Amino acid sequence: MSRIGKQLISLPKEIEFRNLENNISIKGPKGQIMKILPKSIEIEELEPGVLSVKRSEESRKSRQLHGLFRSLLSNMVVGVTQGFTKTLDMKGVGYKAALDKGTLVLNVGFSHPVRIPAPTGIKFEIETNTIIRVIGVDKEVVGLVAQKIRSIRPPEPYKGKGIMYRGEVIQRKAGKSSK
Structure with missing residues (x-):
C-alpha cells in the first residue's frame, strides 16, 4: 500500500468538502477548487473533518494514482486555506x-x-x-x-x-x- 496514499487528511473547520460521484469540490476562505477523480479512486469521510483516500482495485495504474490523488487533495486543502x-x-x-x-x-x-x-x-x-x-x-x-x-x-x-x-x-x- 502507498505510504503517502494511506495517510489521512484533516480538514479545518472553515472548509466545505463535497464529493459528488467523481467530482470533488473544496471551498475555503481563499477560494474554491474542483477536481475530477478517476474511477479507481474513492474518497470517504471517516469522521467529520477527516478524509481517507482508497483505491477500488489493485491494478498498477490505480496504485500509481492512489498517492497522487492523496497529495492533490492535500494541496487543495492547503490552497483554499493558505494559498x-x-x-x-x-x-x-x-x-x-x-x-x-x-x-x-x-x-x-x-x-x-x-x-x-x-x-x-x-x-x-x-x-x-x-x-x-x-x-x-x-x-x-x-x-x-x-x-x-x-x-x-x-x-x-x-x-x-x-x-x-x-x-x-x-x-x-x-x-x-x-x-
Missing part, C-alpha cells in the same frame, strides 16, 4: 516588471514589452520592479504560470541574467579564454 506563492527574481540591466490592470508587463531586453494576462484565480504582485510574486489557490496553476513567466527569459549560465525562481542556483560557466 500558494511562487517568487521570481529578475536579473539584468534594464529588466523591470510592472502591473497594468491585472496584466503583468515585463521589460526584459526585447524591442517590445511582454504582456502576460493573469489567468482565472491567479494574482500578480510586484514587490520591487525586479521581484514578481504569483499567488493563487491551485498549486498546479501557480507553478505553470511561474514557469511561463520564467520561460520568457530563462537564466543564462555566462552572466547569470534572466528570470529565475527565488533561491534557484545557476551554475556559472567560464567564458572564452584567450591563449
Whole structure:
C-alpha cells in the first residue's frame, strides 16, 4: 500500500468538502477548487473533518494514482486555506516588471514589452520592479504560470541574467579564454 496514499487528511473547520460521484469540490476562505477523480479512486469521510483516500482495485495504474490523488487533495486543502506563492527574481540591466490592470508587463531586453494576462484565480504582485510574486489557490496553476513567466527569459549560465525562481542556483560557466 502507498505510504503517502494511506495517510489521512484533516480538514479545518472553515472548509466545505463535497464529493459528488467523481467530482470533488473544496471551498475555503481563499477560494474554491474542483477536481475530477478517476474511477479507481474513492474518497470517504471517516469522521467529520477527516478524509481517507482508497483505491477500488489493485491494478498498477490505480496504485500509481492512489498517492497522487492523496497529495492533490492535500494541496487543495492547503490552497483554499493558505494559498500558494511562487517568487521570481529578475536579473539584468534594464529588466523591470510592472502591473497594468491585472496584466503583468515585463521589460526584459526585447524591442517590445511582454504582456502576460493573469489567468482565472491567479494574482500578480510586484514587490520591487525586479521581484514578481504569483499567488493563487491551485498549486498546479501557480507553478505553470511561474514557469511561463520564467520561460520568457530563462537564466543564462555566462552572466547569470534572466528570470529565475527565488533561491534557484545557476551554475556559472567560464567564458572564452584567450591563449
